[in-house]
Amino acid sequence: MTLFITLLRKAFIGSVLSLLGLVAHLPFAVAGDYKDIWWNASQSGMGFNLSQVGNTVFGAWYFYADSGQPTFLTFSGEIQNNRLSGALYRNTGPAPSANYDASRVQSAAVGNAVMVFSANDPHVARFEYAFEGKTGAIDLQRFSFVDNAPSLNKDFDGMVYGINTSSGIPANFNFSLGSGKFKLTREITTGSCVFEGTYVPQSEAVSARGSYRCTDLSAGTFVAPRLRVTTEGVYVGQIIKTSSAGQLATETHAGMSLVSLAVLDFTGKTIRVSGSSSECSNKEFRASYVLQINATTLTFTGSDSTITDSNAADPNFCRNGPSVYEFHSIAALRAEEPSDPFLQCLPKCNVATFNQTWTGVDPDGRTYRGTFQHTPGTQVIYHTKQVLQDPRQPGKTSFSLGSQIWMVE
Incomplete structure (x- = not known):
């Protein structure tokens, strides 16, 4: 994993974790996400609908009155230490109609409620109420009307936090769920x-x-209270581990599925390429060029070559080679470099194409190893090329030709 890609991935996953309120060193339910439908399975016909912004929650409790008529009470407040308290309001107003009059809507406080969310299990809560002479408590859990496990049955590429370091580590997460x-x-x-x-x-x-x-011979038991895929296709969750020696540790996961991002369509796109050469002593050296891609053709403008600057004191000081304009058939380029996955997939490429390493022979007869890395959620592709064998330099093996950053516009 290149440093460039690691930094981009950290920035992206870090923003996801901050938005979801997940941090590796805190218990799972801190600043939790409680917006959902909640109920008690043994008391079907009654439930709660919670909406949440930050730590502020608005809730509607719907149930049947003593008369048997459906009714509801509302409440709101700020969650502090996993606890929400507020007044219960009874709401009345007109029926839906073409002449609906919102001025007739009235709210009156009729009692009080407290909702306590479990600090250890984000799916569990307890609701206590007192209104109009009625008091009681209801144990709650999130209402599940469909098994969402299929959304996790993918490969996710991202970061894991909480493994022997305060910073994240690049990781891959592969799930297999079914029938419990x-x-x-x-x-x-x-x-x-x-x-x-x-x-x-x-x-x-x-x-x-x-x-x-684990392959390091550690073992034990685990609890994963809440693993899910967000609407943006991001896998997030935490796993609380108890080792065989009784030690507790928490891993925080976040990653994106390549499958969920499907296909990159380069038709009509411009790719601006900035490349550095490992054979140049001037580390800030950049050779740049532009690719323009259509359904069957590719045009190249600029230079992808370097020339030793004879005027420089350092014999390895480079400058750009001559700028050219070239027009190519994509089919012809494929025939020249059958191993290059980018040329083979154009103009529409599966995202997985840009996260692999391959070996091939380029038009100059050099055997090389190439890599592509694409960071999900960005328009950046990182490309490196390392020559394994060059027939023109038989005594020189395994040398890097440098790296490139591709910006897709």
């Missing part, structure tokens, strides 16, 4: 962990528990 069985493989550069057990649907999320084992 749960499996997650989390891979980082130094090894992997497999979490296996059972799950239950929890509104738009799932909660899971079971055991884990």
Whole structure:
């Protein structure tokens, strides 16, 4: 993973974590997201609809009155230490009609309510009420009307926080869920962990528990209170681990699915390429050019070559090669470099194309290793090329030709 891509990924995932209120070193439910439908499964016909902005919640409690008629009370307030308290209001007004008169809507305080959200399980709450001579308490959970596990059955590329460091580590998350069985493989550069057990649907999320084992020989049990995919296609969640020695640790995950981003369509796009050469001693050197892509053709304007500057004191000091304008058939370019995945997929490329390494032979007869890295959510592609063997330089093997940053417009 290049430093450039790691920084972009950290910036993107960091913004996602801050928006969702997830931080690696705090308990899961801090600044939690409680907007949902809540109910008690043994008291069907009654429930709560919560809307949330920041730590402020507005709720509607709907139930049947003593008369058997449907009714509702509303409440609102700010969550402090997982606790929300406020007045209960009864609301009256006119029926829907073409002459609806909003001035007839009235709200009157009729009692008080307290809602306490579990600090350990973001799917559990307790509602206590007192109004019009009635008092009581209701244990609640999020209402689930569909198993949302299929949204997790993908590969997610992102960051994991809370593993022997205060900063995030690039990671891949692979899920396999179905029929109540749960499996997650989390891979980082130094090894992997497999979490296996059972799950239950929890509104738009799932909660899971079971055991884990890692390639570093650590093992134990885990609880994952709330794993989900946001409407933007971002996987977020936390896993609370208890090692076989009884030590607690929490991992915070965030990642994006390449599948969810589907296809990059380059038709009619301009790609501005800025490239550095590893053979140049001037580290700020940039050779730049522009690609313009249509359905069957590609035009090249600029220079992708370097020339040693004979006027410089340093013999490895470079300058741009001559600028040219070239018009190519994409089919002809494919024939010249059959191993290049970018040329082979044009003009529409699956995002997975830009996160791989391949080996090929370029038109100059050099065997090389190429890499593409695309950061989800951006228009940036990072490309490197390393020559493994050059017939014109038989004594020189495995040398880098530098790197390029592609900006898609």
